[in-house]
Amino acid sequence: MDDAAAKQAIIDGMMAKSKSKSKFYFKDLTAMVPEIKTLHAKKLLGQMVNEEILEYWSSGSTTFYGLKGAGKQQAGEGE
Numbered sequence: 448m449d450d451a452a453a454k455q456a457i458i459d460g461m462m463a464k465s466k467s468k469s470k471f472y473f474k475d476l477t478a479m480v481p482e483i484k485t486l487h488a489k490k491l492l493g494q495m496v497n498e499e500i501l502e503y504w505s506s507g508s509t510t511f512y513g514l515k516g517a518g519k520q521q522a523g524e525g526e
Contacts (some may be wrong), residue, residue: 448482453491456480458500461514470504470511 448456460479461471477488492512495501504511 448480450491450494453480453483453488454495454500457491457495458514465514465517469517470513472509472511476512 457476457479460476464471473489473492476492477483477485480488480491483491492501496503496512499515501512502515504513
């Protein structure tokens with residue numbers, strides 16, 4: 448699986464589950480592309496954050512990934 452196909456599989460998987468959840472654990476996203484190794488998945492997710500497709504969201508103890516602009520946003524908290 449090439450990088451573009453892996454990225455698309457992650458986006459499609461997140462969109463399919465977007466009605467029930469907007470933030471995902473790293474292990475949830477790696478399960479969407481089991482063909483690639485964990486370290487490569489981490490690099491792909493980092494690239495997707497840099498490309499502003501995904502964004503990090505932290506609960507304070509855990510970091511989640513979410514589609515940019517979807518769900519509860521860190522910037523809007525505490526208002």
